[in-house]
Amino acid sequence: MHRGRFCRREFIHRVAKTGAAAALAGATGVHASGQDAPAETPAPDPPAAEPTTPPAPPLARYFGVPAETGELPCTLCPRACKIKPNARGHCQAYTHNADGQLESLGYGKIAKLAVEQIETDHFFHVLPGAQAIFVGAPSCNLHCTYCSEWKMSQFPREKVTTEDIEPSALVEQVGAQGGKLLGFTYTDPAVALEYATDVAVAAREAGIHPIAHTAGYIMPEPMKDYASVLSAINIDIKAYADSTYKRLSQGSLQPVLDAIRAVRETNAWLELTFLVVPGYNNQAGPIKEMCKWIVDNCGPATPLHFVRFFPRYKHRQYQTATTPHVTLKQFRETAYEEGLLFAYVGNVPGDVGESTLCPGCKEVVISRVGTNIGGPNFDPKRGLCTGCGIGIPGIWE
Ligand code: SF4
Numbered sequence: 001m002h003r004g005r006f007c008r009r010e011f012i013h014r015v016a017k018t019g020a021a022a023a024l025a026g027a028t029g030v031h032a033s034g035q036d037a038p039a040e041t042p043a044p045d046p047p048a049a050e051p052t053t054p055p056a057p058p059l060a061r062y063f064g065v066p067a068e069t070g071e072l073p074c075t076l077c078p079r080a081c082k083i084k085p086n087a088r089g090h091c092q093a094y095t096h097n098a099d100g101q102l103e104s105l106g107y108g109k110i111a112k113l114a115v116e117q118i119e120t121d122h123f124f125h126v127l128p129g130a131q132a133i134f135v136g137a138p139s140c141n142l143h144c145t146y147c148s149e150w151k152m153s154q155f156p157r158e159k160v161t162t163e164d165i166e167p168s169a170l171v172e173q174v175g176a177q178g179g180k181l182l183g184f185t186y187t188d189p190a191v192a193l194e195y196a197t198d199v200a201v202a203a204r205e206a207g208i209h210p211i212a213h214t215a216g217y218i219m220p221e222p223m224k225d226y227a228s229v230l231s232a233i234n235i236d237i238k239a240y241a242d243s244t245y246k247r248l249s250q251g252s253l254q255p256v257l258d259a260i261r262a263v264r265e266t267n268a269w270l271e272l273t274f275l276v277v278p279g280y281n282n283q284a285g286p287i288k289e290m291c292k293w294i295v296d297n298c299g300p301a302t303p304l305h306f307v308r309f310f311p312r313y314k315h316r317q318y319q320t321a322t323t324p325h326v327t328l329k330q331f332r333e334t335a336y337e338e339g340l341l342f343a344y345v346g347n348v349p350g351d352v353g354e355s356t357l358c359p360g361c362k363e364v365v366i367s368r369v370g371t372n373i374g375g376p377n378f379d380p381k382r383g384l385c386t387g388c389g390i391g392i393p394g395i396w397e
Contacts, residue, residue: 057097057103057104058103058104058107058108058194058195059101059102059103059104059194060074060076060094060101060102060103060104060194061076061193061194061197061222061225062074062075062076062102062193062219062221062222063075063076063094063101063102066100067082069082069084070084070085071083071084071096072085072096072100072101072102074089074094074102075219075221075222076094076190076193076218076219076222077091077141077190077217077218077219077255078217078218078219078251078252078255079091079141081094083095083096083102084096085098085100086098088105090141091139091140091141091190091191092105092139092156092157092191093105093106093137093138093139093141093157093190093191093192104192104193104194104195105139105157106137106138106139106191106192106195107192107194107195108164108165108166108167108195109137109138109162109163109164109192109195110135110136110137110162110163110164110165110170111136111137111138111152111160111161111162111186111187112134112135112136112149112152112186113133113134113135113136113163114133114134115131115132115133115134116131116132116134117129117130117131117132117371118130118131118132118181119368119371119373120371121134121183121185121211121213121234122213122234122271122273122305122307122344122346123211123232123234123271124271124303124305124342124344124356124366124368124394125232125269125271125303125342125356125392125393125394125395126181126209126211126231126232126269126271126394126395127180127181127209127395127396127397128366128368128373128375128380128396129371129373130180130181131179131180131181132179132180132181132182132183132211133174133177133179133181133182133183134183134184134185134186135170135182135183135184135185135186135199136149136152136184136185136186136187137162137184137187137189137191137192137195137196138152138153138155138157138160138162138187138191139152139153139157139160139187139191140153140154140187140188140190140191141188141190141191141217142188142215142217142249142250142251143249143250144215144238144248144249144313145247145248145249145313145314145315145318146248146275146277146309146311146312146313146314146315146320147312147313148312148313149186149187150312150313152186152187153186153187153188167195167198167199167201167202168202170182170199170202171199171202171203171205171206171208172206174203174206174208175206175207175208179208180208180209181208181209181211182199182203182208182209182210182211183210183211183212183213184196184199184211184212184213184214185212185213188214188215188217189212189214189226190214190215190217190218193218193222193226196212196226197225197226197229200212200226200229200230201229204229204231209231209232209395210229210230210231211230211231211232211233211234212226212230212232212233212234213233213234213235213236213273214233214234214235214236215235215236215238215249215251215256216235216236216237216255216256216259216260216263217251217255217256217259218255218259219255219258219259220258220259220261220262221262223259223262223263224262224263224265224266227262227263227266227268228266228267228268230266230268231268231269231395232268232269232270232271232395233263233268233269233270233271234270234271234272234273235256235259235260235263235270235271235272235273236256236272236273236274236275237253237256237260237272237273237274237290238251238256238274238275238281239253239280239281239286240253240281240286240287240289240290240293241253241281241283241286242254244280244281247280248277248280248281257293257297260272260297260298261297261298264297264298264299269393269394269395270298270302271302271303271304271305272294272298272302272303272304272305273304273305273307273346274287274290274304274305274306274307274331275307275309276306276307276308276309276323276327276328276331277309277315277320277323278309278320278321278322278323278324278327279320279321280320282323282327284330284331284334287331287334288334288338291304291334291335291337291338291339291340292338292339294340295338295339295340300339300340300341301341301342301393302340302342303342303343303344304335304340304342304343304344305344305345305346306328306331306332306335306343306344306345306346307328307345307346307347308322308323308325308328308345308346308347308348309322309323310322310347325345325348325351328345328346328348328351328353329345329351329353331343332344332345332353341359342356342357342359344356349369349370350369350370352364354368354369355367355368356368356378356392358377358385358387358388358390358392359390360385360387360388360389360390361385361387361388361390363376363377363385363387363388364376364377365377365378365385365386365387365392366378366392378392380396380397381396381397383396
């Protein structure tokens, strides 16, 4: 994993310093003009401190009316939790508060922040080679048996260390570093959707592309609302059979397909990721069906990434194998046969399947060897293959 110019701790420290500087200015008699107050004028006694009202808790945006039993329905994700007073939903990220409203516990809470090259998150048609600042909130609404961030996603939230960062402060710091991309990943943005949305809106206003990687286990309306403020989104399809979905993540397939369709109604650039787990979701038949579904419902120009699996979390104990290289190559061929124009293999540095081929002349237009990116036949200003002039869709500038 590539690390960038500043680590999470340093980033947070910078935010803290900015806030501290502003507070000091008020306490030392520095005028708004930046000049010191004249020495002969004694400073008046400061007024007695007014009691401050604590900020209102951040409310969730997607909940219904309480039932006669007092349970409050959360309408954000397909789990459709009915939450008793003072209790939390299945994901631990939303609570039924004393006012009978649903409160977001994830608002402003960042459990991980890192700078990584955009390709590490399987975005191949978005600013190739650019560095992105990625953040993640604690908890998750799925329980993937291979989650690489399981200590963030599956631990009780009180055991996950977080830092508080307001959307504007986060965006300001990304802008100050010259960042062009700010993304939610690591865990699912669903567990802090209100925060992720506010961050995305603030990023857009600052000229930064907001992006997200999600499992898409979100109801169509909130999914569409969130995607509407994003520049690009990558959605995982974890299996193309409901029983396997449950086995791998305790989720289900149809809601994810519905969420993907909801995203297609927005202008967000969409890429899809399929992690190939040997013995679970690696049957040729469902893969072929999935590729057909993508062509029919998302369009042939939707990039699809078949990503190599390495055993992590519970799969170390299960002794699940690493995905054979040949399987990834076969699935990429299947995708082309079914009509997709951009199919990739992931986590196989040096394989031509990591490069973008022109659907017209079949030449490499954007080459990738690990994090080394080249554009031998690509005009990023016009988004064209320079060999045959065909347009390559994506966000290139
Ligand atoms: S977002 Fe959380 S609280 Fe809401 S329905 Fe899903 S799991 Fe339940």
